[in-house]
Amino acid sequence: MKLANRMQSFTSFIVMDILERAIALEEAGHNVVHMEVGEPDFELPAPVGAAMVDALMRGETHYTHSLGTMALREAISRNYLRIYGVEVDPQRICVTTGTSAAFVMLFGALLNPGDRLAMTDPGYPCYANDALLVGASTVRVNPPLPDGSRTPYCLTTEVLEENDLTGVDLFLVSSPSNPTGMLTDEAVYRWLLERDIPVISDEIYGRLVYEDATPRTALSISDDIIVVDGFSKAFAMTGCRLGWIVAPPELVGPLNRIAQNLYLSPPSVAQWGAIAALEQCDDHLEEMRSAYSKRRERLMVGLEELGLKVAGRPRGAFYLFADVSRYDSDSLHFCRRMLDEAHVAATPGVDFGKNGTQSFVRFAYTRDLGQLEEGLARLRRWLPTL
Amino acid sequence: MKLANRMQSFTSFIVMDILERAIALEEAGHNVVHMEVGEPDFELPAPVGAAMVDALMRGETHYTHSLGTMALREAISRNYLRIYGVEVDPQRICVTTGTSAAFVMLFGALLNPGDRLAMTDPGYPCYANDALLVGASTVRVNPPLPDGSRTPYCLTTEVLEENDLTGVDLFLVSSPSNPTGMLTDEAVYRWLLERDIPVISDEIYGRLVYEDATPRTALSISDDIIVVDGFSKAFAMTGCRLGWIVAPPELVGPLNRIAQNLYLSPPSVAQWGAIAALEQCDDHLEEMRSAYSKRRERLMVGLEELGLKVAGRPRGAFYLFADVSRYDSDSLHFCRRMLDEAHVAATPGVDFGKNGTQSFVRFAYTRDLGQLEEGLARLRRWLPTL
Numbered sequence: 162m163k164l165a166n167r168m169q170s171f172t173s174f175i176v177m178d179i180l181e182r183a184i185a186l187e188e189a190g191h192n193v194v195h196m197e198v199g200e201p202d203f204e205l206p207a208p209v210g211a212a213m214v215d216a217l218m219r220g221e222t223h224y225t226h227s228l229g230t231m232a233l234r235e236a237i238s239r240n241y242l243r244i245y246g247v248e249v250d251p252q253r254i255c256v257t258t259g260t261s262a263a264f265v266m267l268f269g270a271l272l273n274p275g276d277r278l279a280m281t282d283p284g285y286p287c288y289a290n291d292a293l294l295v296g297a298s299t300v301r302v303n304p305p306l307p308d309g310s311r312t313p314y315c316l317t318t319e320v321l322e323e324n325d326l327t328g329v330d331l332f333l334v335s336s337p338s339n340p341t342g343m344l345t346d347e348a349v350y351r352w353l354l355e356r357d358i359p360v361i362s363d364e365i366y367g368r369l370v371y372e373d374a375t376p377r378t379a380l381s382i383s384d385d386i387i388v389v390d391g392f393s394k395a396f397a398m399t400g401c402r403l404g405w406i407v408a409p410p411e412l413v414g415p416l417n418r419i420a421q422n423l424y425l426s427p428p429s430v431a432q433w434g435a436i437a438a439l440e441q442c443d444d445h446l447e448e449m450r451s452a453y454s455k456r457r458e459r460l461m462v463g464l465e466e467l468g469l470k471v472a473g474r475p476r477g478a479f480y481l482f483a484d485v486s487r488y489d490s491d492s493l494h495f496c497r498r499m500l501d502e503a504h505v506a507a508t509p510g511v512d513f514g515k516n517g518t519q520s521f522v523r524f525a526y527t528r529d530l531g532q533l534e535e536g537l538a539r540l541r542r543w544l545p546t547l
Numbered sequence: 548m549k550l551a552n553r554m555q556s557f558t559s560f561i562v563m564d565i566l567e568r569a570i571a572l573e574e575a576g577h578n579v580v581h582m583e584v585g586e587p588d589f590e591l592p593a594p595v596g597a598a599m600v601d602a603l604m605r606g607e608t609h610y611t612h613s614l615g616t617m618a619l620r621e622a623i624s625r626n627y628l629r630i631y632g633v634e635v636d637p638q639r640i641c642v643t644t645g646t647s648a649a650f651v652m653l654f655g656a657l658l659n660p661g662d663r664l665a666m667t668d669p670g671y672p673c674y675a676n677d678a679l680l681v682g683a684s685t686v687r688v689n690p691p692l693p694d695g696s697r698t699p700y701c702l703t704t705e706v707l708e709e710n711d712l713t714g715v716d717l718f719l720v721s722s723p724s725n726p727t728g729m730l731t732d733e734a735v736y737r738w739l740l741e742r743d744i745p746v747i748s749d750e751i752y753g754r755l756v757y758e759d760a761t762p763r764t765a766l767s768i769s770d771d772i773i774v775v776d777g778f779s780k781a782f783a784m785t786g787c788r789l790g791w792i793v794a795p796p797e798l799v800g801p802l803n804r805i806a807q808n809l810y811l812s813p814p815s816v817a818q819w820g821a822i823a824a825l826e827q828c829d830d831h832l833e834e835m836r837s838a839y840s841k842r843r844e845r846l847m848v849g850l851e852e853l854g855l856k857v858a859g860r861p862r863g864a865f866y867l868f869a870d871v872s873r874y875d876s877d878s879l880h881f882c883r884r885m886l887d888e889a890h891v892a893a894t895p896g897v898d899f900g901k902n903g904t905q906s907f908v909r910f911a912y913t914r915d916l917g918q919l920e921e922g923l924a925r926l927r928r929w930l931p932t933l
Contacts, residue, residue, distance in 0.1 A: 162745060165659045165681070168801050177613075177807060205608045213816070214600050222591045222786045227563070258644055258788065261811050265651075269680050273551045274660060290808035294655050295551070296682050359548065400608045400815025402644065402788075415554050421563055422676040425647055428814045429786025430599070 167293050172286060175512040179496060183506040194536035196524045197506040199339065199480070201397040203452075205434070206445035209396060212437035216430045225429050227420040228413070229256020229405070236436040237405055244368075245378045253407055255416050256435075258427045260365050260391040260404035264291045265423065267361060267387060267406065268331075270415045272297035276330040281316050283482070283513030283521075285339050285363070300329055304343075306517040307484065313472040314341040314482065318352045326358065334379070335363040337370060340513045340523040341482045342475025344374065350382050361387045365404070366478040368395035368446060371454045374476045385409060392431075394479075395446055396438040401431035453479050456526035456533055463537040464524065467544055472521065479526050482510065486520035488547045496522060503543035505536045553679050558672060561898040565882060569892040580922035582910045583892040585725065585866070587783040589838075591820070592831035595782060598823035602816045611815050613806040614799070615642020615791070622822045623791055630754075631764045639793055641802050642821075644813045646751050646777040646790035650677045651809065653747060653773060653792065654717075656801045658683035662716040667702050669868070669899030669907075671725050671749070686715055690729075692903040693870065699858040700727040700868065704738045712744065720765070721749040723756060726899045726909040727868045728861025730760065736768050747773045751790070752864040754781035754832060757840045760862045771795060778817075780865075781832055782824040787817035839865050842912035842919055849923040850910065853930055858907065865912050868896065872906035874933045882908060889929035891922050 176197050183193045205213075216222075228234070234251040241249040257263040264287070272278060274296030280288050282301035289299040302324045307313035316334065326332075332353050336345035353360045362379035367390060370376060379386040391404030408416055420426075460481055461471050469483040489495035492509040499505050507525070510518030526533060562583050569579045591599075602608075614620070620637040627635040643649040650673070658664060660682030666674050668687035675685040688710045693699035702720065712718075718739050722731035739746045748765035753776060756762060765772040777790030794802055806812075846867055847857050855869040875881035878895040885891050894911070896904030912919060 162795055162798055163657070164798075164801055165655065165657055165662075167659075167681075168656060168804070171801075171804050171808070173804050174807055200610055204606045205603070210603050210608070213603055217591070217596050217599055220590045222596070222784065224586055224785045259811060261809055265809055269551065270554060271549070271551055273553075274682055276551075287808045290804075294805075294809070295553075295680060296660055398608065399610045400812065402810075402812070402814045409548055412548055412550075415550055415557075418554070418557050418559050418676075419680075421560050422557070422673045423647055423651055423680070424788075425645060426786065426788070428788045428817065430816070431814065 170293055171290050174286060175493065176508040179500060179506055179508060182500055186500070186504060191504050193500070194505045194532055194539065195528055196526070196533075196536055197508045198527060199525055200399050200527055201394065201449065202527050202529065203397040203449050205397060206438065206442045208437040208441035208445075209398060209434040213430050213434040216433035221429055221433055223429060224426040225432060227424065227426055228417055229427050230432050233432045233436055236439050240439045241378065241380065244376055245381060247378060247380045249380060249407055253410055253413060255406040255408060255413060255420065256427045256432065257404045257406060257420070258424050259393065259402040260363070260389050261287065262424055263389045263391075263404050263406045264288060265294065266416050266419045267389070268292050268295050268297060269419050269423070270412060271331055271359065277328055279326060279329040279332045281335070281338065282516035283314070283340055283510060283518050285335060286512060288333055300326070301514060301516065303516045307470070307472045314338070315343045315473060316345045316349055318348050321349065321352055329358055331361065332358050333361045333363060337366040337475070337477025339366065339478055340480050340508070340510070341472060342478045342480050343473060344370070344476050347382055350379050350386060354383055354385060359387070361389060364388055364390045365394050369450060369453060369479060370477040371457060372476060380407060387412070392435050392438055396442060397449065398431070398434065398438065401434060402428055403431050403435050453526060456530055457481070459530060460524060460526050460533050460537070463533070467537070467540055469522075481524045481526065482521050483524055484520050485522050488544060490519065492519055492522050499543070503539045505539050556679055557676050560672060561879065562894040565886060565892055565894060568886055572886070572890060577890050579886070580891045580918055580925065581914055582912070582919075582922055583894045584913060585911055586785050586913055587780065587835065588913050588915065589783040589835050591783060592824065592828045594823040594827035595784060595820040599816050599820040602819035607815055607819055609815060610812040611818060613810065613812055614803055615813050616818050619818045619821055622825050626825045627764065627766065630762055631767060633764060633766045635766060635793055639796055639799060641792040641794060641799060641806065642813045642818065643790045643792060643806070644810050645779065645788040646749070646775050647673065648810055649775045649777075649790050649792045650674060651680065652802050652805045653775070654678050654681050654683060655805050655809070656798060657717055657745065663714055665712060665715040665718045667721070667724065668902035669700070669726055669896060669904050671721060672898060674719055686712070687900060687902065689902045693856070693858045700724070701729045701859060702731045702735055704734050707735065707738055715744055717747065718744050719747045719749060723752040723861070723863025725752065725864055726866050726894070726896070727858060728864045728866050729859060730756070730862050733768055736765050736772060740769055740771060745773070747775060750774055750776045751780050755836060755839060755865060756863040757836075757843060758862060766793060773798070778821050778824055782828060783835065784817070784820065784824065787820060788814055789817050789821050839912060842916055843867070845916060846910060846912050846919050846923070849919070853923070853926055867910045867912065868907050869910060870906050871908050874930060876905065878905055878908050885929070889925045891925050
């Protein structure tokens with residue numbers, strides 16, 4: 162069977178290979194500490210589950226509007242006002258089947274074959290593959306490495322000035338960033354808008370910020386920015402497959418046509434859970450955020466004590482991007498050995514790009530403190546053997 | 548905001564416009580008989596709802612494998628053996644976020660920009676738009692019109708011989724067909740395979756067959772055929788967004804890479820409902836099928852009494868494709884007037900292609916007999932006024 166040419170460039174997640182290898186080890190009777198997966202370990206907040214059971218009982222199991230129920234779109238709008246103080250017309254909100262669908266819909270509506278999507282390196286690998294589907298290519302913008310005087314892996318206007326953005330058709334900013342946890346300043350968005358470069362702001366980790374950080378949305382800068390967000394990370398609703406786009410009004414019609422053809426409707430029952438998430442789960446979110454914050458502190462200190470220096474001071478998401486070059490110059494090789502020999506799973510930096518990623522490993526703190534302590538203890542025994 | 552060029556060709560469903568117009572009429576206090584929507588009016592079968600509540604209680608709310616849980620893939624495999632007597636390795640089964648995702652994944656894996664996807668005219672309009680996303684074009688194959696001696700709108704090897712299939716890269720057969728309800732003979736699949744044209748068989752309506760028809764799958768012809776199927780139509784699970792692909796083994800890896808990037812995972816809770824659908828809902832399915840069968844008979848007789856001749860003798864799905872040219876030579880104009888003046892909603896044939904579709908309207912029998920009687924009564928009063 163002849164495959165389409167794009168499949169030659171369409172990469173697999175290395176993290177999935179790591180996960181499969183980890184599962185094979187577990188099936189062979191070993192215990193593995195999982196720091197590879199970008200999925201909350203928390204259960205669905207109880208009000209979300211209750212709302213979904215209610216929706217099932219009420220028979221809310223049919224197709225909804227392709228852009229989601231008006232009830233959910235209005236709830237998302239109210240949430241923007243309550244959390245960020247920003248007014249968003251519910252008509253501009255498109256509910257999607259996870260943020261995954263949001264990117265496919267946006268690239269389908271905005272990118273011609275041969276067009277160029279800009280994103281940071283390192284960055285979330287799906288963006289590039291989604292762009293590949295519609296024939297667009299990816300331009301990687303390289304923030305500074307940790308060896309200089311500037312904040313490592315942080316996207317700034319200085320970085321934008323340094324990179325050649327000629328012919329870029331769309332710029333994707335993720336803040337907080339996966340895999341580095343860095344935030345992006347308002348100045349970056351303004352710089353892009355001033356140059357008429359359309360901007361998508363991926364805010365899927367936006368509620369998971371620590372220390373001084375207050376939740377922010379790029380919608381407070383300009384309504385011309387396209388915002389993507391979702392329920393998976395903040396509310397531990399990964400399997401529900403629900404996200405949303407806030408789009409300029411003229412883009413809603415085209416996005417709806419794509420939704421009608423590619424998705425028909427977002428999952429219906431989950432949409433009722435999502436309203437409960439936004440309106441009844443402030444305490445649950447705060448508990449999870451607080452737990453992530455404690456884990457982050459512990460893991461950051463623990464890794465650095467072992468000589469695995471964390472790049473910069475990550476302020477959001479649930480990842481630490483740590484330098485392993487003291488032990489191995491090849492992070493993929495390092496991760497494979499760490500899994501096989503120490504039974505600790507993490508994701509090699511090369512999964513996220515080429516900008517210094519050979520030296521880095523992404524550790525996710527999506528397991529509880531006990532698991533993280535055990536992982537650190539294993540590394541403490543294993544690293545000296547290298 | 549500059550849109551991608553493909554959006555100029557990316558059509559909206561006219562049925563969605565009809566539906567929105569119908570809803571506006573209802574909001575203005577009118578009662579509308581809905582025969583436009585291709586969605587079962589039945590509620591979720593009780594065992595499916597119960598299994599989904601159980602899954603929620605058990606916390607089955609996380610990402611699953613990108614190709615679905617092995618439990619569901621094995622249940623689908625057992626179902627092929629039990630219903631069709633066909634052995635299918637669960638490893639060849641890819642669970643998808645509705646059949647919508649199945650087509651995007653398959654076109655992404657198989658079609659290069661400029662490639663040609665063949666499908667019948669009339670046919671399901673999303674196919675063409677999904678192909679457009681990856682830069683492929685659509686070749687329409689025209690089965691005979693009802694004015695000749697042959698079975699109208701039926702895809703046969705004779706039709707294949709008549710059409711120029713040079714340069715066709717992929718052929719999509721839907722049986723039973725939307726909008727005509729026609730079945731496709733095995734000879735058609737064999738003809739295509741003999742000429743090395745890859746075949747996708749869309750079997751989403753495969754369990755909804757009437758009269759002499761026994762459920763069939765193209766997998767009983769050859770494992771080289773790619774089969775797409777789903778839970779929405781047979782089990783009234785539209786809002787659950789679950790379908791599947793049965794693919795040749797060498798295609799599973801590429802489909803998994805696309806699933807990892809474009810979907811991450813199918814909805815998790817619904818996957819447990821789907822197992823219950825396959826294993827505990829034979830009676831529910833038979834009740835629904837029997838109800839559709841009665842509705843079909845009634846509506847077919849009723850429409851023909853009014854001079855709206857049904858094309859051929861449809862044997863599956865839940866649609867009748869009826870000729871309205873006695874009253875209007877423009878089915879879109881006819882449908883708009885029928886909705887505004889008689890408050891009966893149906894879908895103009897032009898939503899499905901250009902092959903004689905100007906004269907045809909698709910009536911869905913997805914409302915109960917009482918509603919269908921009311922619709923026919925309204926037409927009986929309204930048609931003489933034309």
